[in-house]
Amino acid sequence: xxxxxxxxxxxxxxxxxxxxxxxxxxxxxxxxxxxxxxxxxxxxxxxxxxxxxxxxxxxxxxxxxxxxxxxxxxxxxxxxxxxxxxxxxxxxxxxxxxxxxxxxxxxxxxxxxxxxxxxxxxxxxxxxxxxxxxxxxxxxxxxxxxxxxxxxxxxxxxxxxxxxxxxxxxxxxxxxxxxx
Numbered sequence: 001x002x003x004x005x006x007x008x009x010x011x012x013x014x015x016x017x018x019x020x021x022x023x024x025x026x027x028x029x030x031x032x033x034x035x036x037x038x039x040x041x042x043x044x045x046x047x048x049x050x051x052x053x054x055x056x057x058x059x060x061x062x063x064x065x066x067x068x069x070x071x072x073x074x075x076x077x078x079x080x081x082x083x084x085x086x087x088x089x090x091x092x093x094x095x096x097x098x099x100x101x102x103x104x105x106x107x108x109x110x111x112x113x114x115x116x117x118x119x120x121x122x123x124x125x126x127x128x129x130x131x132x133x134x135x136x137x138x139x140x141x142x143x144x145x146x147x148x149x150x151x152x153x154x155x156x157x158x159x160x161x162x163x164x165x166x167x168x169x170x171x172x173x174x175x176x177x178x179x180x
Contacts (some may be wrong), residue, residue: 018056026061031071039094058106060102071091073096085122086123111174116168127150138158139158
């Protein structure tokens with residue numbers, strides 16, 4: 001008898017969109033807890049704050065038979081004052097970081113969504129190890145700061161690089177291995 005090597009299941013693709021279902025909101029919250037509390041130890045019990053009440057939460061969803069299966073990435077955006085938008089709490093599940101582009105696509109949806117809502121400045125506090133990714137995505141470093149005991153760069157997105165996305169709930173479908 002020939003024994004075959006077990007194959008690892010490969011997700012056919014990912015939905016990148018605004019969270020619109022309860023399981024997506026719960027999944028985003030659980031993912032943030034795993035990344036920012038358990039993995040990085042930045043927060044003690046949870047990372048929720050008052051911004052969560054006003055933010056638009058975006059998610060990357062793995063698929064099974066082309067149906068949304070689980071939240072594997074998240075970021076939130078909010079408008080601090082007219083025209084000034086912030087992105088925060090970008091997280092990708094440890095088991096899906098090798099996929100690549102999930103964080104990039106979440107960043108793209110975040111800025112494109114804000115751009116469609118009248119954004120004239122989009123900022124984020126980015127952990128220092130992630131600055132090279134953001135620079136490749138047309139972001140500029142404004143200053144370095146310490147937040148929650150971790151070094152961050154306050155960065156600004158080049159809005160010309162991000163066309164408006166008027167329907168973030170529809171978002172888009174991303175196939176693994178295809179260009180961003």
